[in-house]
Amino acid sequence: MKRSYIFLATQRKRHHNIMTSPVLFARNINVTLGGNPILKNVSLNMPKGSLKVLIGPSGAGKSTFLQTLNYLIPYDSGKLELHGKVVDVDNKKELYAYRQQVGMIFQDFNLFDHLNAIDNVAIALRKVKGMKKSEANIRAMAELTRVGLEEKGDLYPAELSGGQKQRVAIARALAMDPTVLLLDEPTSALDPELVGEVLSVIRDLTKAGLTMVMATHQMDFARALAHEIVFMQDGEIIEQGSPAELLREGSKTRTGDFCARLEMSIDEE
Known part of the structure; x- marks a missing residue:
């Protein structure tokens, strides 16, 4: 499948203080599990103070990518860079120090x-x-x-x-x-009435300038607070850009189509 990318051309005024140099940079990450390619040449940079939201259908590779960013799942090829320095994942001391700087929040609390x-x-x-x-x-x-x-x-x-x-x-x-907080569907295991209290905490962390990458289906939250939405499918990044660009009425993006179907399925429940 040919990938089409939509990048953020201009930043919204309320996000003007975000630095362009990435705190964490995943370069060309490839992961194969059980002989099946799960991530295919995925790259993502995380500027200081940004909130990037991963969305996409089940099996798109979102959770695998987040766990790869923490090196809980090793990658076959690619690089992780923290503050511009390539992380030597084969060096236990260096990997240990890296994981102290990259926190992880799971679906099931742990x-x-x-x-x-x-x-x-x-x-x-x-x-x-x-x-x-x-x-x-x-x-x-x-x-x-x-x-x-x-x-x-x-x-x-x-x-x-x-x-x-x-x-x-x-x-x-x-x-x-x-330095970076990774959140893997942090509200998916919660009853609907409890979702708001967790999102409120994440909202406060965003305002405080913590760098975060979050997989979620909470699209109202993503629209309001994400600096960038990253749409994944079949282990690839298909589109990425600001909510204003990807979810604009009439934009005809893959992201917009997915969100429309997602919201329709919620309304039918």
Whole structure:
């Protein structure tokens, strides 16, 4: 399939402070799993302070790409560059340092059931950064407060709603001071009424200037806050550009067609 790219020609005024030089750059990433090509020569740059939203049908390669950006899934060929330096993924020390700077939020929270919210956030601070327990707990509580869970620190995952669990997961990632945050469908496992509380936290992080890449089907959110939408299909980037360009009425883009079908299916439910 011949790919057509739509790039951002001009930036909207509210995004004028985004730097053009990428913090993280994935170059020509190829991934094959079980003999099947999953990602095909995918490249994406992430400027400081930008929110890039990945959309596309199931099986497009969005989750695989996000996990490849964190090198949870190794790539067959390509490069990851952080602050202009190629990451040597074969060097365990360098890869370990890289992963500390690239946080990951999953669909299913990945919390420790035997730890309360404070300890779920603090454990990486103690194990990875070597903080004392008291210091780690103070930082953990600060991050829980940041995501609106200052009164839930002593509760265990079984006592939290899905939205609260996801906010604990976000607090855990933020406590590590990531340069880039990757979010893989962070609201897909939530009941509809809980989606808003998680998106509200992500909205605040966008305003604070955190660099993020997020896979989602929440198109109203993408329209309002994404600096760039990246449409993937069959392991390739088909289109990318601002929401104003790709979703403009009458634009006749693949992205616009996909979103129209997605919204139609939601209305029919």
